[in-house]
Amino acid sequence: MATTRILEGLGRFYIVLLLAFLYLPIILMAAMSFNASPFYQLPFEWTTDWYASLWQNDQLIAATWNSIEIAIITTLISTVLGSMASLALYRHEFRGKKFLQALLFPPIAIPWLITGTAMLIFFFGVGIGRGLIAILLGHVALALPYVIVVVSARLQTFAPELEEAARSLGANQWQVTMRVTLPWIMPGVIAGGLFAFAVSFDQFVVSYFLSTPGQTTLPVEIYAAIRKGFTPEINAVSTIIIVVSMALMLLTARFFKFGGEK
Amino acid sequence: MAGVQVANVSRSFGAHKALDNVSIDFPDGGFYALLGPSGSGKTTLLRQIAGFDFPDSGRIAIGGESVERVPVEKRRIGMVFQNYALFPNMSVADNVAFGLSVRGEPKAAIATEVQRALDLVQLGKLGGRKPHQLSGGQRQRVALARAIVTKPRVLLLDEPLGALDKALRVDMQIELKRIQREIGITTIFVTHDQEEALTMSDRIGILRDGRLVQEGPPEEIYDRPQSEFAATFLGDANIFRGDATGSGIKLSDGTTIAASTGASVPAGAKASCAVRPERIRISTGAATAGAGNANVLAGWVSKRIFAGNNSTYFVERDGQTLKVIVQNTGAERLAEGQPVVLSWSPDSTVLIAA
Numbered sequence: 001m002a003t004t005r006i007l008e009g010l011g012r013f014y015i016v017l018l019l020a021f022l023y024l025p026i027i028l029m030a031a032m033s034f035n036a037s038p039f040y041q042l043p044f045e046w047t048t049d050w051y052a053s054l055w056q057n058d059q060l061i062a063a064t065w066n067s068i069e070i071a072i073i074t075t076l077i078s079t080v081l082g083s084m085a086s087l088a089l090y091r092h093e094f095r096g097k098k099f100l101q102a103l104l105f106p107p108i109a110i111p112w113l114i115t116g117t118a119m120l121i122f123f124f125g126v127g128i129g130r131g132l133i134a135i136l137l138g139h140v141a142l143a144l145p146y147v148i149v150v151v152s153a154r155l156q157t158f159a160p161e162l163e164e165a166a167r168s169l170g171a172n173q174w175q176v177t178m179r180v181t182l183p184w185i186m187p188g189v190i191a192g193g194l195f196a197f198a199v200s201f202d203q204f205v206v207s208y209f210l211s212t213p214g215q216t217t218l219p220v221e222i223y224a225a226i227r228k229g230f231t232p233e234i235n236a237v238s239t240i241i242i243v244v245s246m247a248l249m250l251l252t253a254r255f256f257k258f259g260g261e262k
Numbered sequence: 263m264a265g266v267q268v269a270n271v272s273r274s275f276g277a278h279k280a281l282d283n284v285s286i287d288f289p290d291g292g293f294y295a296l297l298g299p300s301g302s303g304k305t306t307l308l309r310q311i312a313g314f315d316f317p318d319s320g321r322i323a324i325g326g327e328s329v330e331r332v333p334v335e336k337r338r339i340g341m342v343f344q345n346y347a348l349f350p351n352m353s354v355a356d357n358v359a360f361g362l363s364v365r366g367e368p369k370a371a372i373a374t375e376v377q378r379a380l381d382l383v384q385l386g387k388l389g390g391r392k393p394h395q396l397s398g399g400q401r402q403r404v405a406l407a408r409a410i411v412t413k414p415r416v417l418l419l420d421e422p423l424g425a426l427d428k429a430l431r432v433d434m435q436i437e438l439k440r441i442q443r444e445i446g447i448t449t450i451f452v453t454h455d456q457e458e459a460l461t462m463s464d465r466i467g468i469l470r471d472g473r474l475v476q477e478g479p480p481e482e483i484y485d486r487p488q489s490e491f492a493a494t495f496l497g498d499a500n501i502f503r504g505d506a507t508g509s510g511i512k513l514s515d516g517t518t519i520a521a522s523t524g525a526s527v528p529a530g531a532k533a534s535c536a537v538r539p540e541r542i543r544i545s546t547g548a549a550t551a552g553a554g555n556a557n558v559l560a561g562w563v564s565k566r567i568f569a570g571n572n573s574t575y576f577v578e579r580d581g582q583t584l585k586v587i588v589q590n591t592g593a594e595r596l597a598e599g600q601p602v603v604l605s606w607s608p609d610s611t612v613l614i615a616a
Binding site: 172 | 312314333334335336338339340341343345347348349350351360361364365408409412
């Protein structure tokens with residue numbers, strides 16, 4: 001029927017519009033990172049000069065490595081601590097457990113601006129001050145609730161009889177955890193880890209509060225560079241980050257899907 | 263192999279007494295059924311024997327060794343769970359191998375033992391499958407193989423056949439009994455199904471509200487129940503209540519019922535009599551009271567349920583409904599509404615102290 005065809009056409013047009021809205025700025029930026037003109041001028045002239053000069057920009061490179069290192073360490077610490085916390089909350093009943101669980105959610109909702117300010121004041125108060133260590137501690141604190149929420153959700157699908165069965169067969173607590181429980185919650189642990197990495201690697205607000213001129217992360221460095229005056233090197237580094245972030249997100253989606261399976 | 267002794271075990275959860283001074287001697291190599299309604303404490307008792315939970319007081323011994331404070335992983339027991347609890351991330355063979363592998367036994371020895379256990383439960387060829395690729399009956403067998411491969415001292419079964427359908431359950435009852443005989447392991451079996459308890463076990467312990475009501479061989483409990491609860495929970499029974507006369511009871515309407523088995527109750531005290539429905543004869547004539555000391559009651563048939571090999575008659579008398587089961591011998595069946603005479607021997611009547 002004609003009306004159906006028109007509706008179908010409208011639907012397709014809507015999706016194209018939506019995708020364009022989401023991806024056009026990004027594609028444009030990625031394209032401009034390969035354009036010779038620093039002022040977005042056309043016609044398009046292919047070049048990789050900006051990537052080459054990015055390679056020369058020691059400050060940006062140093063910040064990138066800082067970001068990667070902090071993100072990896074944050075992921076390791078928060079995934080291990082968060083998974084252990086989830087297991088403890090799952091296995092044991094203790095006084096104040098409900099209260100503790102309730103306390104895990106607000107940090108996700110509190111604006112990072114406020115968390116950042118609070119951390120800055122606190123770290124000065126206890127003598128840690130600003131710098132990479134402060135940034136790392138801040139990121140771990142931000143990432144932990146995400147890991148606990150994701151791993152706990154996975155644990156909800158775990159049958160406690162499995163741990164009892166393993167114990168009845170002579171397995172000690174360590175063997176039960178490593179051979180029965182951990183394999184089951186692994187998709188949740190990996191998804192939680194990817195979340196932690198994203199929270200740390202994309203973090204600007206808290207990092208901005210806690211960084212010093214020499215000790216900074218990539219998002220903060222990009223912001224500083226833009227304030228000084230725009231250079232297409234920013235396009236180049238942003239394109240790299242987008243590619244890496246999207247790959248990570250696709251991985252997360254894959255593990256979440258796996259987590260949903262029986 | 264070893265027997266299990268439970269002596270004066272009590273366990274409370276808050277104000278709820280889940281087990282109240284329970285003592286049972288589980289014989290070495292025997293098949294023992296713990297029977298009771300839900301909430302009777304049978305699963306709690308099994309968990310105390312397994313070591314998942316410790317008693318507040320009392321003693322538990324496996325093979326003469328006190329274990330009431332030994333955690334489950336050190337008790338050398340085998341357990342089969344109601345929902346099988348197979349490890350979903352492992353193959354059938356790895357599931358069965360788990361108990362040997364956590365003990366650090368050599369790989370080659372494990373493989374041999376696993377194959378032997380799988381052969382015993384007739385799943386020799388399915389070692390490579392994952393649990394979700396198996397049927398309910400097959401999962402049950404894997405759970406059993408996994409529990410016995412470590413050569414435990416005692417095998418604990420928590421309503422293991424509950425999740426299976428009727429036909430498969432009967433098959434598994436026979437199978438389970440065969441395997442238990444073959445390896446001669448002391449087995450404790452929790453069930454709420456009286457038929458399962460009767461057909462499978464050497465001894466039955468009936469639990470109610472955390473207390474042991476009666477225990478002994480199935481025939482003994484069935485023929486000589488010591489309480490109305492035991493009489494009605496294991497099998498069907500007609501219960502009469504009245505005053506003891508020394509050789510039976512006298513009902514409130516003056517009828518006497520003679521009983522020659524069961525407890526001895528001093529005359530005048532409150533007492534009950536229990537009669538199994540299949541021990542009662544039903545007839546239309548009044549003349550059958552012949553056998554001098556037989557108990558005789560008149561009534562009328564209010565309902566008949568035909569079940570093929572037998573019929574159950576519901577007979578009304580003096581505000582009480584009695585159940586009579588008659589084998590299908592080809593004799594004429596009685597119609598609903600028909601007046602009848604019931605008679606049975608005092609030997610079939612069990613006197614129970616109130």
